Amino acid sequence: MVEDKLSIGNYTFTNRLFTGTGKFASKSLIPEMLNACGSQMITVALRRVDFASKTENILDYIPKEVTLLPNTSGARNEHEAVRIARIAREAGCGDLIKIEVITDMKYLLPDNHATLLATEILAKEGFTVLPYVSPDLPLARRLEEAGAAAVMPLGAPIGSNRGLETKAMIEILIENCQIPIIVDAGIGKPSQASAAMEMGADAVLVNTAISSAEDPVTMGRAFSLAVEAGRMAYLAKMREETKTAVASSPLTGFLS
Amino acid sequence: MVEDKLSIGNYTFTNRLFTGTGKFASKSLIPEMLNACGSQMITVALRRVDFASKTENILDYIPKEVTLLPNTSGARNEHEAVRIARIAREAGCGDLIKIEVITDMKYLLPDNHATLLATEILAKEGFTVLPYVSPDLPLARRLEEAGAAAVMPLGAPIGSNRGLETKAMIEILIENCQIPIIVDAGIGKPSQASAAMEMGADAVLVNTAISSAEDPVTMGRAFSLAVEAGRMAYLAKMREETKTAVASSPLTGFLS
Amino acid sequence: MVEDKLSIGNYTFTNRLFTGTGKFASKSLIPEMLNACGSQMITVALRRVDFASKTENILDYIPKEVTLLPNTSGARNEHEAVRIARIAREAGCGDLIKIEVITDMKYLLPDNHATLLATEILAKEGFTVLPYVSPDLPLARRLEEAGAAAVMPLGAPIGSNRGLETKAMIEILIENCQIPIIVDAGIGKPSQASAAMEMGADAVLVNTAISSAEDPVTMGRAFSLAVEAGRMAYLAKMREETKTAVASSPLTGFLS
Amino acid sequence: MVEDKLSIGNYTFTNRLFTGTGKFASKSLIPEMLNACGSQMITVALRRVDFASKTENILDYIPKEVTLLPNTSGARNEHEAVRIARIAREAGCGDLIKIEVITDMKYLLPDNHATLLATEILAKEGFTVLPYVSPDLPLARRLEEAGAAAVMPLGAPIGSNRGLETKAMIEILIENCQIPIIVDAGIGKPSQASAAMEMGADAVLVNTAISSAEDPVTMGRAFSLAVEAGRMAYLAKMREETKTAVASSPLTGFLS
Amino acid sequence: MKINVNGKAEETAPCSLLDFIHQKGLSPEGIVVEHNHNIVKRKTWQDIQLQENDNLELLSFVGGG
Amino acid sequence: MKINVNGKAEETAPCSLLDFIHQKGLSPEGIVVEHNHNIVKRKTWQDIQLQENDNLELLSFVGGG
Amino acid sequence: MKINVNGKAEETAPCSLLDFIHQKGLSPEGIVVEHNHNIVKRKTWQDIQLQENDNLELLSFVGGG
Amino acid sequence: MKINVNGKAEETAPCSLLDFIHQKGLSPEGIVVEHNHNIVKRKTWQDIQLQENDNLELLSFVGGG
16 A cells, blocks of 8 residues: 555644643653654643743653644634744744634633634744634635645544544535544544544544543554554445345355 | 453464454455454354365465364354354364354344354363354353353344444443453444444454455454554543543633 | 224233333322323332331222233243243233343343243243343244244343433344334433334333433323324334435525 | 423424425425424525416415514525525514525535624614524524524534434533524434433424425424423433443342 | 241231231232242132141232333 | 516516516515515505616515425 | 265265265365264275265365354 | 733843843743743844833743643
């Protein structure tokens, strides 16, 4: 099989599991997890330095060959998202940005319209924009027109482990969008990541399900295998379901 | 992680994907598939030699290191199943036998009671008995008492690719049986194999979904990765679902 | 629409919701519930008289026009089930009997084989036998041959409110059995009862979901409406699902 | 139970099934269906008079006591939606309007943002606005602020009969919105309408599943019963699911 | 004399089964009786004289699903 | 004279909007009219004299979901 | 002489079971034989002389799930 | 003099931005600075003299999903 690469803007990936740096019991687990799963892109957030607790720099835990995907978490509107993106780029993290505009603190659902507005501005400024949104086809088309490099629909609320609860709407995005679809948020089990890839998603981003597992390193490996499995199955083309059985052994009686 | 082995009777496996030899477009795909997925046990069936078409011997396509699991397909009752098992052992295939007693030709559902009767007889004769059944806890306990080496509950009708439609009942077997539970039949996608392993199944047996894929070799590989992913996730302990979101980035606003 | 009657043995019903007398906070709720839902058959159990607590006779709470369906709960094997059935008939409750043979106290799953054996004996003795079983086509066919008047497959463990977790196997019974299929156990919501009827079940039996609701009388009414709705939909023939949309308004633009 | 009324703007309903006039084989089925289901509000569309085929006036088939809900189908943007709404009101249909702005002709998914813009304009003009949208909490909150009288989230693509595929997102709307939530589009079976009501939806709108049934009149009745059942169950409070069984008969053995 | 009732030994004066049931304060309706392992019809209760070591099972209907 | 009706050019003799609608064999009930892009109330139709190049949209309700 | 092979009558000259299998063009590996309803081990085939009316089942492994 | 750092007033002696960061015990790597609402590149920090009432935002990367 010819190598199967994923291009997002000018970036190319051979591993379709993207990861996050949130909620690890110890930051030292992050490089181990990355080594175990081979993820080539990982998210980070930006916040005011806390002088009280001299927190170590998260970047020190991320191997150089892994691409950084700063997010705009903490942004309550498009203006804050744009500001965070510019600061992140200035910090020398490159031009990738995951736009995350959240106003609801209970379900952490993205503000689709504010995310579109931020995407329009940042794409013009040359960012490689990955907007995190609720799956919505007309919006996704506007994101494409606005120059988004991919669309990141949620499967379920962030960190809920509820899985692909928006499956039907994500399938419609996959069928109708030209840019990559990366399922982000809510995936709690490798089987769910596999299912997302089987239906044609280009990649998945998993943070909580890995970082909050009892063994995050092994779980990271599990997710990368599942993502690879789902991708391979998509390429190897599965057969449709049938209502009745289809014999795998000869249907004849033993001696007939 | 200490090596994770599966013991069935006196046999030990490190790969938890079992495969089948049915319905490959070309038998030469079988060794390729086995090589791609690393499956260590594969099913075969027994039938009268067909003098008309000099069919090649299926065994010639199975590497010596792969364990053979003859099935009793074609048996309509416990007596035929016992007869087939004895012949298979005589053929030098060892003492493993998958008991399959089927009377319904539309859904190919197993006859649980006849399967129990055959299990009682064959276990006494020293066979390593793997009964293929509809998931049913009281029956599974009788199979254990009868000396079955594992229980093989169906996920859905053979070859239907419908997946884990009996999930709830299989979970109950996993929770309450001492011998290994191998999900057999109906699994159509890697994500479903992964889900079976995540819930604690000891192994899965996949034939149709691999052999009837457009690319069976790649699909075999996909299933083995998915099975490994599901097993790892089971061992690494996934967190429960939560109704609401659980932030992966700091919940504070960007500048607060 | 010509009246839609359900015949079970020599009994005929126009209401397809069967109910149970277990776990009502107060027995006086039973007649109210029956009045609200119009159920025409209700289950009762048989136990030793408890001299300590002068428990009132459950039968006093069941209107005469409602058919009694004694169950064999408490039976651990076919012999006890047969004994209970005979006693129940002697008590003047008629010849209806719900066979319930349970050995597993955690999931209360029926012993399919013991249930078949009891059915064979009791059908010969002229009982109208309703066996409660895990859905299993070959077994259901034997129950038919043994003279069962209906088959009562479980949807999920008794009282669990988990719904139609055995949906796929129940559908196969409905398609392949001649006698009525009554979904019993596990149904927790009216929508699940409706779904069972939509797929062609002949009736459903609901106890816990009604008796343990905050308002059992209203819940009884809700279930009877849902069962009627599902039955009507089955008779009125629903259209299949389609992947894409099918316009309900003209597809043309407003002024074109 | 005190009468359970639904208020939408200044309108009050005792029947929570809303219906549509699209795709009936014969218009004369509409009044029969309305009579069978008791629906108190029904949708209509507006189009250029077709001089070629003297089409009868759909309004002639709708009993006077049934409230008309004109939709803006055919609108490709907020401006056309506003224009259609004004014309509909002028036609003497009152001030109710279902805003439907659709650009995608394959899945007929609503344009959430254009719908919001139209809602802002029409609410100011005194319309009772019912916007049809993809379920999205931040958008729903803006619709509330804009003065929408209810939110109509889709369950699945129009006319697809796929059911509550957006269940998780609709539940979040129900939990977090003050105005009524009316599940519109995609509902194919009464059990799905029942499930929507059980989870707390205030009403459902069903057109295709009724009009395209083999017997639309009976199907209309089935849906109204299912909606009533679901509502009652919501009010009577269902118990949670439990993993294991909860006995409905005494757990003791028969003679112990 | 001693008889066995629902698995427990009891003392009772010689009497008919029907009398015994009345003594226990039970109303015959909805009660079923096994007398020495045979189901005995209600109408025969008054004719059945309890004997030393008789075994009685007095059963009734309770709520069940 | 020439007027534009539902996007198509038509010839008609000078007349009131109401007359025109009757000529088209339509019953006024359930019809809505835009006359030169303004919605015109039914009661005013008889007072509106159609002019050369007038633009009319005649609309009515149809089945929809 | 006449023997019965896999449910069909066949004519064959007297010979050993092994010879017969070779005549049929089969390679002994992966074949199992029931001779008059008894399974006969491969190493004994050459010693088994076929008799009039013998019943043979020649079986082999095929693809199955 | 008084300056505003991450939303809090602070006293500091006149110094360059780079010096100030060192005084706070921070290593410049992985820190981003907004000086009076403009992002200032790291290489310019030593040339920026802090003034009375300057506003500084010192930001760094943290774990996030």
